[in-house]
Amino acid sequence: xxxxxxxxxxxxxxxxxxxxxxxxxxxxxxxxxxxxxxxxxxxxxxxxxxxxxxxxxxxxxxxxxxxxxxxxxxxxxxxxxxxxxxxxxxxxxxxxxxxxxxxxxxxxxxxxxxxxxxxxxxxxxxxxxxxxxxxxxxxxxxxxxxxxxxxxxxxxxxxxxxxxxxxxxxxxxxxxxxxxxxxxxxxxx
Amino acid sequence: xxxxxxxxxxxxxxxxxxxxxxxxxxxxxxxxxxxxxxxxxxxxxxxxxxxxxxxxxxxxxxxxxxxxxxxxxxxxxxxxxxxxxxxxxxxxxxxxxxxxxxxxxxxxxxxxxxxxxxxxxxxxxxxxxxxxxxxxxxxxxxxxxxxxxxxxxxxxxxxxxxxxxxxxxxxxxxxxxxxxxxxxxxxxxxxxxxxxxxxxxxxxxxxxxxxxxxxxxxxxxxxxxxxxxxxxxxxxxxxxxxxxxxxxxxxxxxxxxxxxxxxxxxxxxxxxxxxxxxxxxxxxxxxxxxxxxxxxxxxxxxxxxxxxxxxxxxxxxxxxxxxxxxxxxxxxxxxxxxxxxxxxxxxxxxxxxxxxxxxx
Numbered sequence: 001x002x003x004x005x006x007x008x009x010x011x012x013x014x015x016x017x018x019x020x021x022x023x024x025x026x027x028x029x030x031x032x033x034x035x036x037x038x039x040x041x042x043x044x045x046x047x048x049x050x051x052x053x054x055x056x057x058x059x060x061x062x063x064x065x066x067x068x069x070x071x072x073x074x075x076x077x078x079x080x081x082x083x084x085x086x087x088x089x090x091x092x093x094x095x096x097x098x099x100x101x102x103x104x105x106x107x108x109x110x111x112x113x114x115x116x117x118x119x120x121x122x123x124x125x126x127x128x129x130x131x132x133x134x135x136x137x138x139x140x141x142x143x144x145x146x147x148x149x150x151x152x153x154x155x156x157x158x159x160x161x162x163x164x165x166x167x168x169x170x171x172x173x174x175x176x177x178x179x180x181x182x183x184x185x186x187x188x189x
Numbered sequence: 190x191x192x193x194x195x196x197x198x199x200x201x202x203x204x205x206x207x208x209x210x211x212x213x214x215x216x217x218x219x220x221x222x223x224x225x226x227x228x229x230x231x232x233x234x235x236x237x238x239x240x241x242x243x244x245x246x247x248x249x250x251x252x253x254x255x256x257x258x259x260x261x262x263x264x265x266x267x268x269x270x271x272x273x274x275x276x277x278x279x280x281x282x283x284x285x286x287x288x289x290x291x292x293x294x295x296x297x298x299x300x301x302x303x304x305x306x307x308x309x310x311x312x313x314x315x316x317x318x319x320x321x322x323x324x325x326x327x328x329x330x331x332x333x334x335x336x337x338x339x340x341x342x343x344x345x346x347x348x349x350x351x352x353x354x355x356x357x358x359x360x361x362x363x364x365x366x367x368x369x370x371x372x373x374x375x376x377x378x379x380x381x382x383x384x385x386x387x388x389x390x391x392x393x394x395x396x397x398x399x400x401x402x403x404x405x406x407x408x409x410x411x412x413x414x415x416x417x418x419x420x421x422x423x424x425x426x427x428x429x430x431x432x433x434x435x436x437x438x439x440x441x442x443x444x445x446x447x448x449x450x451x452x453x454x455x456x457x458x459x460x461x462x463x464x465x466x467x468x469x470x471x472x473x474x475x476x477x478x479x480x481x482x483x484x485x486x487x488x489x490x491x492x493x494x495x496x497x498x499x500x501x502x503x504x505x506x507x508x509x510x511x512x513x514x515x516x517x518x519x520x521x522x523x524x525x526x527x528x529x530x531x532x533x534x535x536x537x538x539x540x541x542x543x544x545x546x547x548x549x
Binding site for chain 2: 017020021024028029032033034036037042045046049050053054057058062064065068071072075079121124125128139140143144154157158159171174175178179
């Protein structure tokens with residue numbers, strides 16, 4: 001199943017307010033779900049996309065190419081989600097240093113549960129979360145948002161060739177761990 | 190990206206299904222009205238920058254330029270060109286007046302000038318160059334190319350000069366890979382030419398100015414033009430500016446709309462000062478400058494420690510200002526220097542520059 005937002009046509013002819021409504025109607029759900037895949041907090045995901053829409057509205061008069069607005073919105077959402085994750089990591093590291101076990105580490109699954117879940121969505125998503133950030137982002141944008149390599153490159157600010165490389169490495173790692181759970185080390189990368 | 194079902198890889202299919210199931214496990218709430226309210230609540234005027242954004246501005250005080258001049262401008266050397274040296278005391282406009290105080294903090298002779306883009310705007314459209322001075326790490330390479338690389342690397346430290354949570358900085362992806370110096374040219378090799386249309390063209394020009402101003406200032410040989418090589422094989426910066434062109438800083442009579450209205454040179458960002466000694470503050474304000482106001486806050490609790498006002502001298506294009514703060518107890522402090530905007534001239538907006546320093 002793929003989730004593709006309905007296209008917004010002729011954004012260039014719209015006012016900032018009209019563009020906001022059009023982008024909301026066509027992309028709100030998909031963008032919130034995209035953010036959710038990174039941050040796994042619905043409220044945060046909604047805030048990320050709402051803030052991105054507000055910023056886009058503010059910059060509307062300055063956008064050289066308004067037809068690029070969806071790409072801008074997507075970049076903003078991914079960057080914001082990345083920031084949330086980074087902030088959580090800092091917090092988790094701080095708590096760990098303070099001797100307080102963060103929830104994220106306290107709930108690490110047991111080997112038995114890993115084995116039981118290995119063929120389920122939870123196991124796939126868990127292994128996805130263990131990939132390096134860039135690989136994870138590329139795979140989510142490719143297999144959830146169904147973006148082309150060029151669109152992913154634009155969203156992440158990397159070269160199209162890098163997209164291919166990250167996708168290849170990420171899939172190879174998933175293939176190895178999902179088809180042979182014993183190879184899953186549980187290491188954060 | 191879709192393939193005929195028969196050709197689909199089972200891992201790809203499993204991943205696609207898992208992501209779809211996870212994504213559709215939530216139903217976003219209806220928030221259009223709230224977003225529209227949020228839009229209406231946004232201030233139309235430039236905001237007083239948040240602490241971190243202002244700090245970014247301070248650290249970058251010299252970094253943003255409204256336009257990056259072509260090579261013909263580099264011949265337009267100006268007697269007030271601040272690029273003759275890597276120290277603030279080496280050129281007329283950058284040399285603050287002597288202060289009649291006992292403050293004793295100075296910059297190390299090896300201090301590096303760093304110029305970077307900063308913004309005070311809510312919509313982050315106007316980016317102006319700011320400046321700070323950093324002290325290289327002990328044992329750092331001292332050859333000019335390494336010093337330029339170190340200064341630019343510091344300028345692009347997102348956690349210091351651009352700790353904005355939700356957007357990639359304008360220089361995203363443009364890591365400095367190598368610097369080469371010839372008699373008449375500085376060549377900077379970047380990882381890539383940056384992301385086109387991520388920010389405004391003005392922001393993109395400011396990023397190029399960051400490279401140019403910093404490289405020229407660190408080298409200290411005047412307006413040696415700067416060119417770029419892109420390691421990813423690209424040929425243009427931001428898909429707009431030919432990398433192989435030669436770039437120069439703006440002429441001194443073209444700084445309006447290029448440099449921030451206020452720079453704080455001393456204390457430098459993250460500079461460590463000695464406890465028990467008065468703090469000498471020095472900087473530059475775009476002339477003609479209105480009276481400047483300043484505020485000192487302690488980082489812990491952001492409590493106000495002192496406030497005051499000062500004026501810059503009449504020198505152009507940038508006028509020096511200086512004042513002294515009484516000795517402070519150990520701690521981390523934020524110093525804000527603010528300038529009112531120039532009426533009727535949006536290129537000289539109200540501006541506040543912040544620097545962070547520590548007293549030990």
